[in-house]
Amino acid sequence: MSSSVEHLVSREYKYGFVTDIEQETAAVGLSEDTVRFISAKKEEPEWLLEWRLKAYRRWLEMTEPHWPNVNYPPIDYQGSTYYAAPKNQKPLGSLDEVDPKLLETYEKLGIPLSEQKMLAGVAVDAIFDSVSVGTTFKATLAKAGVIFCSFGEAVKEHPDLVRQYLGSVVPANDNFFAALNSAVFSDGSFVFIPKGVRCPMELSTYFRINAANSGQFERTLIIAEEGASVSYLEGCTAPKRDENQLHAAVVELVALDGASIKYSTVQNWYAGDENGVGGIYNFVTKRGKAMRDAKISWTQVETGSSITWKYPSVILQGDNAVGEFYSVAVANGRQQADTGTKMIHLGRNTRSTIISKGISAGEGQNSYRGQVKIMPGAEGARNYTQCDSMLIGNRCGAHTFPYIDVRNASSDVEHEASTSKIGEDQIFYCKQRGLNTENAISVIVNGFCKEVFRELPMEFAVEAQKLLGVSLEGSVG
Amino acid sequence: MALLHIDNLHAAADEKPILNGISLTVNAGEVHAIMGPNGSGKSTLAQVLAGHEAYDVTAGSISFAGEDLLDMEAEERAWAGLFLAFQYPVEIPGVSNAYFLRQGYNEIRKARGLDELDPIDFYDLLEEKLKVVEWGPEIMERAVNFGFSGGEKKRNEILQMAVLEPKLAILDETDSGLDIDALRIVANGVNTLRGPEKAIIVVTHYQRLLNYIVPDFVHVIAGGRIVRSGGKELALELEEKGYEWLTSEAAVA
Numbered sequence: 001m002s003s004s005v006e007h008l009v010s011r012e013y014k015y016g017f018v019t020d021i022e023q024e025t026a027a028v029g030l031s032e033d034t035v036r037f038i039s040a041k042k043e044e045p046e047w048l049l050e051w052r053l054k055a056y057r058r059w060l061e062m063t064e065p066h067w068p069n070v071n072y073p074p075i076d077y078q079g080s081t082y083y084a085a086p087k088n089q090k091p092l093g094s095l096d097e098v099d100p101k102l103l104e105t106y107e108k109l110g111i112p113l114s115e116q117k118m119l120a121g122v123a124v125d126a127i128f129d130s131v132s133v134g135t136t137f138k139a140t141l142a143k144a145g146v147i148f149c150s151f152g153e154a155v156k157e158h159p160d161l162v163r164q165y166l167g168s169v170v171p172a173n174d175n176f177f178a179a180l181n182s183a184v185f186s187d188g189s190f191v192f193i194p195k196g197v198r199c200p201m202e203l204s205t206y207f208r209i210n211a212a213n214s215g216q217f218e219r220t221l222i223i224a225e226e227g228a229s230v231s232y233l234e235g236c237t238a239p240k241r242d243e244n245q246l247h248a249a250v251v252e253l254v255a256l257d258g259a260s261i262k263y264s265t266v267q268n269w270y271a272g273d274e275n276g277v278g279g280i281y282n283f284v285t286k287r288g289k290a291m292r293d294a295k296i297s298w299t300q301v302e303t304g305s306s307i308t309w310k311y312p313s314v315i316l317q318g319d320n321a322v323g324e325f326y327s328v329a330v331a332n333g334r335q336q337a338d339t340g341t342k343m344i345h346l347g348r349n350t351r352s353t354i355i356s357k358g359i360s361a362g363e364g365q366n367s368y369r370g371q372v373k374i375m376p377g378a379e380g381a382r383n384y385t386q387c388d389s390m391l392i393g394n395r396c397g398a399h400t401f402p403y404i405d406v407r408n409a410s411s412d413v414e415h416e417a418s419t420s421k422i423g424e425d426q427i428f429y430c431k432q433r434g435l436n437t438e439n440a441i442s443v444i445v446n447g448f449c450k451e452v453f454r455e456l457p458m459e460f461a462v463e464a465q466k467l468l469g470v471s472l473e474g475s476v477g
Numbered sequence: 478m479a480l481l482h483i484d485n486l487h488a489a490a491d492e493k494p495i496l497n498g499i500s501l502t503v504n505a506g507e508v509h510a511i512m513g514p515n516g517s518g519k520s521t522l523a524q525v526l527a528g529h530e531a532y533d534v535t536a537g538s539i540s541f542a543g544e545d546l547l548d549m550e551a552e553e554r555a556w557a558g559l560f561l562a563f564q565y566p567v568e569i570p571g572v573s574n575a576y577f578l579r580q581g582y583n584e585i586r587k588a589r590g591l592d593e594l595d596p597i598d599f600y601d602l603l604e605e606k607l608k609v610v611e612w613g614p615e616i617m618e619r620a621v622n623f624g625f626s627g628g629e630k631k632r633n634e635i636l637q638m639a640v641l642e643p644k645l646a647i648l649d650e651t652d653s654g655l656d657i658d659a660l661r662i663v664a665n666g667v668n669t670l671r672g673p674e675k676a677i678i679v680v681t682h683y684q685r686l687l688n689y690i691v692p693d694f695v696h697v698i699a700g701g702r703i704v705r706s707g708g709k710e711l712a713l714e715l716e717e718k719g720y721e722w723l724t725s726e727a728a729v730a
């Protein structure tokens with residue numbers, strides 16, 4: 001389009017630095033021994049080791065899915081490390097005992113871990129490679145009866161809860177990547193909101209991949225008991241490296257009767273360079289189960305990763321349950337995204353809303369893949385899907401794959417889709433009113449994404465808008 | 478010194494020549510009307526002045542407020558005080574009118590070394606300017622031109638002009654598609670902008686508008702050239718005789 005924008009190309013990925021810290025890693029490769037090694041490192045009970053091994057054995061029999069609309073060379077599962085942790089890490093230590101290098105890292109990422117400097121009203125769990133570095137505001141939360149800690153810690157301190165709910169929404173053999181995660185998962189966050197409690201602050205987890213040649217397999221479990229509510233946000237970054245790194249996470253949400261869980265993601269893993277070298281393979285399984293009158297809402301802003309394969313879903317099990325999915329996915333440069341959701345309606349009068357905004361730029365390929373399934377018992381179920389794509393430039397692509405499966409005639413399913421091209425005329429109009437090209441694109445794209453951004457917690461909506469601006473810089477050329 | 482000086486301007490789109498040697502001088506305080514048949518190049522001239530990249534300037538020069546206009550990006554021209562009311566205003570879904578206008582307004586202030594206005598102060602300014610177009614504040618929360626009627630879009634252009642207070646406003650058929658009341662409102666809006674420091678170029682097909690906005694000069698463009706210039710009577714003459722006598726004259730010349 002304009003030569004004046006060409007120079008904006010390739011603004012540096014500002015989270016691409018590496019923390020130089022002594023690592024303790026598992027030997028390269030994957031076997032039952034690896035699984036035992038990880039479990040032993042984490043001092044896990046026998047039942048959990050058995051659970052992992054069972055998942056591992058199932059994984060061996062499964063094949064990697066190739067139905068997503070993405071292309072990548074075969075992954076060598078034996079060529080990577082499945083556990084990496086900073087040395088000298090006292091897993092249950094207080095924040096004062098955390099290696100200063102790690103605190104510095106999070107500071108640099110804009111996530112200060114000392115409670116004085118933190119955003120008021122947001123508690124953070126910081127995960128560095130395979131382990132949690134520390135969790136803030138634990139005491140404040142404990143007063144309300146809320147448990148917010150690393151997954152490893154939950155296994156030790158609250159084994160009954162973990163055992164009751166682990167795998168209850170995403171079974172260990174659910175799919176290839178979920179099975180792999182179940183076998184080798186490292187750390188992640190655990191949240192428990194007891195009956196009737198409204199969590200007094202935003203909870204958030206910040207995931208950082210640092211180690212080279214290692215995968216990250218975190219596991220997050222959020223349980224909201226009857227009438228409880230919580231808002232949770234995750235953020236992700238990784239250093240710039242030339243190899244691709246695998247990130248296969250599993251997130252399970254359980255919303256019991258009348259509970260509400262709002263889960264927001266701002267995903268900014270390293271996306272690879274302009275030639276498609278390096279970047280994170282983000283293969284993630286996220287699913288929630290909503291019981292009677294419960295509500296689960298997923299909001300995601302996916303700007304990073306070289307490949308994204310991700311379908312945060314809701315099983316609307318109880319009557320009147322509500323499921324929502326709000327998504328902004330960006331594929332710029334050589335990025336490929338295949339993302340969407342599944343809404344499975346089981347209960348009567350269940351309702352789901354899907355708003356998907358796909359932005360393709362550069363040579364990016366963006367696919368929306370969504371399934372709406374209305375089961376025979378879902379009397380009066382309703383779904384509304386709106387799926388909009390925006391193309392910036394001529395070399396990118398947008399694709400939609402809606403699957404609608406209705407088995408109850410009293411239900412109502414509505415699907416709307418649109419594709420637009422960010423127009424030279426829109427940009428020119430903005431410029432004529434005094435905006436430069438960069439601001440013009442940012443204003444236009446943020447307008448396009450408005451319905452999703454307004455679902456994000458206030459503190460993060462501004463961040464997300466900025467991030468979107470940066471990840472699209474130089475996309476018009 | 479002239480505010481705008483266009484000298485022998487030639488411009489093309491996709492290698493097809495559209496403007497074939499336009500020369501025009503506009504001084505501060507003046508109102509110029511540009512008329513001419515469909516497809517003669519009026520909008521192209523307006524777009525070239527505003528810096529649209531679809532057009533290549535193949536010859537000639539333009540100075541604006543003493544600067545080389547062709548050397549400036551479109552937004553720099555806006556900062557320098559050039560405003561174009563579009564013949565076809567563009568829709569920007571999801572972006573509120575108020576937000577959009579504040580962005581532009583503040584960018585222009587920044588470029589001039591002034592402090593930005595915060596949303597509250599800007600709102601006060603907006604309230605004043607809304608009176609110019611006789612609109613209530615509701616319109617400011619709607620997305621820019623999105624779902625606006627044709628007439629509302631034109632009125633919105635005048636509102637933007639009133640807020641941005643340009644030195645030179647180019648109105649490209651802002652009167653087309655307006656009902657009688659809206660026409661009066663738009664014309665009043667334009668007249669409030671008139672002043673000894675400012676100039677206006679109105680592109681129009683109708684003498685009617687020129688009853689409200691009385692021009693100092695009228696020019697007729699045909700085939701990418703100015704084929705006749707005169708005072709406000711020229712518009713009346715055109716209304717009576719059409720363009721043919723001029724275009725055939727031009728062909729002979």
Ligand SMILES: Nc1ncnc2c1ncn2[C@@H]1O[C@H](COP(=O)(O)OP(=O)(O)OP(=O)(O)O)[C@@H](O)[C@H]1O
Binds near residue numbers: 513531
């Ligand atoms: N971007 C473009 N690419 C190709 N041709 C163009 C482009 N813009 C304008 N033209 C052509 O140039 C000629 C002049 O168009 P222009 O819009 O300037 O006319 P106009 O005088 O404003 O007409 P009207 O009175 O109908 O608005 C037309 O033949 C038009 O098709």
Ligand SMILES: [Mg+2]
Binds near residue numbers: 519649650
């Ligand atoms: Mg025109």
